[in-house]
Amino acid sequence: MAVAREFMPRTKFGERMSRHTSWHVGGPAEVFFSPRDRADLAAFLKTVPPETRVQFIGLGSNLLVRDGGLRGVVIETSGALERVERLSETTVYCEAGVACARIARQCIKWNLGPAEFLAGIPGTLGGALAMNAGAFGGETWAHVLHVETIDLRGEEHTRGRDEYEVGYRRVRAPVEGEAFVAAKLRFEHQPRASAAEMRALLERRKATQPIGEWSCGSVFTNPPGDHAARLIEASGLKGASVGGAAVSDKHANFIINHGTATASDIERLIEKVQAEVERLQGVRLVPEVRIVGVEASDAGPGDEP
Numbered sequence: 355m356a357v358a359r360e361f362m363p364r365t366k367f368g369e370r371m372s373r374h375t376s377w378h379v380g381g382p383a384e385v386f387f388s389p390r391d392r393a394d395l396a397a398f399l400k401t402v403p404p405e406t407r408v409q410f411i412g413l414g415s416n417l418l419v420r421d422g423g424l425r426g427v428v429i430e431t432s433g434a435l436e437r438v439e440r441l442s443e444t445t446v447y448c449e450a451g452v453a454c455a456r457i458a459r460q461c462i463k464w465n466l467g468p469a470e471f472l473a474g475i476p477g478t479l480g481g482a483l484a485m486n487a488g489a490f491g492g493e494t495w496a497h498v499l500h501v502e503t504i505d506l507r508g509e510e511h512t513r514g515r516d517e518y519e520v521g522y523r524r525v526r527a528p529v530e531g532e533a534f535v536a537a538k539l540r541f542e543h544q545p546r547a548s549a550a551e552m553r554a555l556l557e558r559r560k561a562t563q564p565i566g567e568w569s570c571g572s573v574f575t576n577p578p579g580d581h582a583a584r585l586i587e588a589s590g591l592k593g594a595s596v597g598g599a600a601v602s603d604k605h606a607n608f609i610i611n612h613g614t615a616t617a618s619d620i621e622r623l624i625e626k627v628q629a630e631v632e633r634l635q636g637v638r639l640v641p642e643v644r645i646v647g648v649e650a651s652d653a654g655p656g657d658e659p
């Protein structure tokens with residue numbers, strides 16, 4: 355795709371997605387654009403031909419990009435959409451590139467809650483809105499009053515909470531192809547919203563999850579009434595591996611890249627876990643992670659492997 359001259363300083367061609375994903379895997383993005391701000395994002399989108407694939411990313415903490423990379427345009431929001439502002443006693447305006455942990459910390463300063471759950475989600479608000487990310491009983495969309503979106507022609511829209519169909523790690527938008535640029539969130543006045551409570555949740559997480567290793571958090575959603583980790587462990591799959599990817603010994607719903615895994619190793623391991631759990635437990639696990647891009651063998655001429 356040809357990129358207009360004014361956007362060239364913020365554009366990379368063939369940028370390795372392994373630099374932008376928490377699994378540290380993924381082939382090159384054809385065009386990787388880092389907007390300066392919202393106006394720059396809108397101006398850029400207006401120049402993108404309509405047939406071009408556009409992939410928004412936050413911090414890549416729920417994304418498996420295949421080794422052949424991504425055709426079209428990848429747009430990163432972190433670093434560009436970074437405004438957080440208190441609007442009233444209980445409402446907060448937050449742009450989509452803001453890290454969830456920053457929202458949690460800011461809410462504690464403002465005596466607002468419950469937002470502690472966001473501290474353990476290593477992504478952006480945009481990613482949390484797309485996934486309805488949640489932890490410790492809290493969920494992103496429980497706090498949404500409205501969202502602001504941008505479509506692929508660069509036009510902005512304001513949409514109410516009730517325009518979205520929201521469930522456990524599932525969000526269906528009324529219109530396809532819009533990305534989140536901001537949200538108005540509501541919390542409660544919580545005079546004792548405490549940093550200590552947030553730290554306690556993070557400690558609990560550290561004790562049970564392989565935090566610090568290269569992963570995407572939970573790979574599969576929990577099936578109704580059960581836990582994916584329990585089913586994987588009961589199938590004897592803790593430690594199972596393909597190439598450099600292995601099921602975590604600490605938390606069976608995490609797949610770890612020990613440093614040498616390819617996206618293909620991870621995807622094959624996901625398939626292996628799915629097949630074994632289905633064979634032994636009769637349950638077909640559904641991936642929570644978003645798998646995007648093309649296989650290395652499908653990369654076009656001139657693409658890096």
Ligand SMILES: Cc1cc2nc3c(=O)[nH]c(=O)nc-3n(C[C@H](O)[C@H](O)[C@H](O)COP(=O)(O)OP(=O)(O)OC[C@H]3O[C@@H](n4cnc5c(N)ncnc54)[C@H](O)[C@@H]3O)c2cc1C
Pocket residue numbers: 376409410411412413414415416417431450474475476477478479480481482483484485486487488489532533534535565566569570571572644
């Ligand atoms: C160690 C670890 C622990 C984790 N723990 C949890 C947890 O407790 N609970 C939980 O829910 N998740 C957890 N996750 C998964 C992940 O952090 C969340 O899903 C997070 O919300 C993803 O945000 P992101 O910005 O990294 O999104 P990305 O991974 O960059 O993208 C994920 C999806 O969101 C879309 N997206 C991103 N930004 C936008 C936007 N602005 N507009 C539209 N779509 C967008 C992308 O296109 C993609 O489809 C964990 C991950 C790790 C690595």
